[in-house]
Amino acid sequence: MDKIYILCVDDESDVLRSVTRDLAELEDAFPIETAASADEADRQIDRVFERGDRVGLVLCDHVMPGRNGVDFLIELRKRPELELTRKVLFTGQAGHEDTVQAINRAGITHYVAKPWKREDLLAVARDELTDYVIDAGVDPLAYMKYLDKGRLAEHVHRQNRTHTGQ
């Protein structure tokens, strides 16, 4: 079965380390990739697709050397294979303008302010991945343990009904 990846992008290795630690309990179902810049993140996305896997969630810092997070996410939108990918921006100092840009043009689905609490970040990631699994039509059974059981069960139930209906 192809795997659904989580991609974390931040130029500070300490932050990257704490994101991966906070999301560790998801990693056994959703492998995590890390990147220290937008360019490296692009290469990681290519690699994931080359292996026949997919990216379900991108978590990205805003202020980074080189391309910033919002610009990176805006460009991601141009890739059709990432259409359903959930995008989360986190940052300590985005201004109002950046936020508006992020929502209007980069299609981010969630905004996390630094510093975050582990359980909050985990909840956001869980929620976003649940959406991804439902939207992408992936068989949810393997992910029940990690994601929002209630929503996934409801989704399965509805699908079954549709099938029997036909």
Place this chain on the structure above:
Amino acid sequence: MSTGRTEPTPDSDPVEGEGGGRSGRAAAVADVRRLTEASPELRDAIQTFPTGAYLLREGGKRGRIYCLLEGSVTQYKTSASGERVPVDVVREGDGVGLLSYCTGNPNYTDAVATCPVTALVLDFDTFGSLARSNPPLYERLQALIRDNLTQRYRRMVELHLEVATVNAALEEERDALRRTVRELEDTRLRLAHQEKMAVLGRLVAGLAHEINNPAAAVLRSVDYLCDAFEHVLAQLPGETDRDIARRFWDSGICADLPDTATQRERLDRLVAEYSHVPRSLLRRLAGLPSEVLSLMPDLEKDRVERLLPVFEAGLNLQTIQVSSERIQNLVVNLKKYARPGTEGDRTIDLREGIRETLLILRGALKRFEVELDLPDIPVVRGDSGKLNQVWTNLIYNACEAMGDAGRLSVRCGTIGEKRVFVRVTDTGPGVPEELRQRIFEPNFTTKEQANHFGLGLGLAISRDIIADHGGELRLEDSAEGAVFVVELPVAD
């Protein structure tokens, strides 16, 4: 008109010439008085009026004209706004009520005796009949009236000229006032800005102090925690185990975190080798240097569970240590940066302030390539807090101009033996020709929302600060971007 004693000419009349005007008029008045007194039917025509008496009331229809023989009369006209304005003073030889006589309209003004007045008073009919009954008197009066009207016309022309002169003076005064108001407004803005910066400085200094204490406490606790942990490790039973645990601890506390590419490589290798081990655990193990990893053959579960936390405890303590050192560093720089301006006059190594500023603006500078060329330069005298304000303005403006990417370069050097320079260059769009003169004006800003440093005063104030230090701040021509140069005199 019949010829009298003198022949009137258009330019110089007998009674009101430039030279003998007064005496000519006095003679004419004396003639009028004499001729009137000589006529029995005009015996009552010479009348006296006390001070303040009304000879005419505006709008009234008395049907009389006066020829003043002695004293003076002020004429008042009520303006559109209801104000009673003195418009003319009539003296001996002048007429009152002429306008009404000529036009038949009601009296045009009030006429009030300014002092005791003696006048020849004639109703319109009597005055009209004088032509026949007393031609010499009629002629004298006609001449006086003509002179009077001529005089009034001159007076009107003069008044117009006077009004023009007064208007010009007023206009000039108004311009001066406008300039003063603008200057006051500038001063007010600058003062407000300085006050704001001073408050900000105090706030930052206070905040820095407040942060410093907990940061120091964190750092000290890390030291104690390290000691305590090492003590616990030393208590472990078995010399080999103790040594191994010690190596995990050391590599955690001293770990040099590998970059993302190396980590990925390690993780991929581990994933390939230990496909049965959960990836989240392998990621943690990927942080270990290979010689330490090899101390856990086959990643035996027991050993991993015992030793990995030791490594991670060290790693996390290291992170706390490095991070709180970073906070302390920032605090130290903030304190220096926000040093209150009261210190005033000190010798300053400009490069210190520049470095502090770069550190404070680290977040904003992340997007750009920063090129520094700061060789040894002589010290200058001045106020480091204020100079920091200048560096902040120049560097912050450069960042704003470049948007999302570009190269900021800050250089310093000497010009001869007496001056040093600091040059801040960016790769933004530069300053358009038409704005080059205006950028140093107060309230000039290219920022759409002026919510960053506030008032568009940055360059104006920076220029003032540099001028106060005996230096110069200017914009230099350049092919690309903007180049701002600060020149300052070297300290004696």
